[in-house]
Amino acid sequence: MENELKLVIEALLFAADKPLLIGDIHGCLPGRELPEIEKALETLAEDYDALDRSFVLKKVAQGYQIRTKPDYAPYVLRMTKRSMARLSAAAMETLAIIAYKQPVIRQEIEQFRGVDTGGILRTLLERNLIRIMGRKQLPGRPLIYGTTRKFLEVFDLDSLESLPKPKEIKEFGIGEAQATKTHEDKTPTADANQERPAETDPRIEDFQS
Numbered sequence: 001m002e003n004e005l006k007l008v009i010e011a012l013l014f015a016a017d018k019p020l021l022i023g024d025i026h027g028c029l030p031g032r033e034l035p036e037i038e039k040a041l042e043t044l045a046e047d048y049d050a051l052d053r054s055f056v057l058k059k060v061a062q063g064y065q066i067r068t069k070p071d072y073a074p075y076v077l078r079m080t081k082r083s084m085a086r087l088s089a090a091a092m093e094t095l096a097i098i099a100y101k102q103p104v105i106r107q108e109i110e111q112f113r114g115v116d117t118g119g120i121l122r123t124l125l126e127r128n129l130i131r132i133m134g135r136k137q138l139p140g141r142p143l144i145y146g147t148t149r150k151f152l153e154v155f156d157l158d159s160l161e162s163l164p165k166p167k168e169i170k171e172f173g174i175g176e177a178q179a180t181k182t183h184e185d186k187t188p189t190a191d192a193n194q195e196r197p198a199e200t201d202p203r204i205e206d207f208q209s
Contacts, residue, residue: 005032006047010066019063019153022082061152062159089124093122095129095151099163101144103133109145120143129154 012028013020041064045057054072068076071164087095087184090113097112098104109117124130128150135141147160157163 002040005029005036006044009040010044013057013064013066016065019060019065022062024063032049058156059158060156062148063152067156087127088120090115091120091123093151095124095147098124098130098145099147099160103144104146105136105142105144107136107142123185 001063008029009025012025016024022037022041024032025041026032026034029037038131041057048055049168055066055068057127058067060067094117095111097109101108103114106117106121121130121192130145130151131148133144133146136144151157152159152162
């Protein structure tokens with residue numbers, strides 16, 4: 001019975017094009033309790049680790065997803081013939097500021113960067129890495145920006161609390177001094193999990209510069 005539950009969950013994970021929340025899985029298994037499903041997921045992850053397969057079961061964006069190990073990503077990309085859609089260093093810096101400062105308005109982002117960010121914000125919105133959370137009660141009612149659930153998926157994060165520390169931010173394309181400043185002032189109140197991801201599921205490698 002338990003093995004059957006694991007196989008059913010495995011089938012759902014393989015068929016999904018996005019991380020499945022525990023509620024998504026439970027919705028397909030109405031006769032099962034949440035602790036049973038959580039235990040089956042834990043056992044499934046252990047099975048994959050023990051077999052040393054080319055994929056792992058990871059918790060991403062507060063959901064579960066079967067993902068190829070990084071060592072095999074170049075071969076997968078070659079097979080799918082996907083072009084590398086990279087973000088510029090400026091876009092990565094802007095994204096890092098939004099991630100650590102959210103909810104944040106354009107004026108605040110531009111105070112950090114010292115340059116206009118209109119074009120970069122449009123690019124990040126098009127890629128579903130950031131979202132508009134509303135408008136701030138200031139003159140002109142500026143738009144408020146925050147990251148999306150897709151942002152968590154792309155950067156292999158379970159939640160905003162999983163963001164790297166300032167010394168690690170260089171990997172994301174932002175200077176150490178800037179990273180320290182944004183980290184100290186961060187207010188991670190945005191609920192990224194309210195945003196549904198896009199249909200595609202690009203890897204983090206697709207956005208590194």
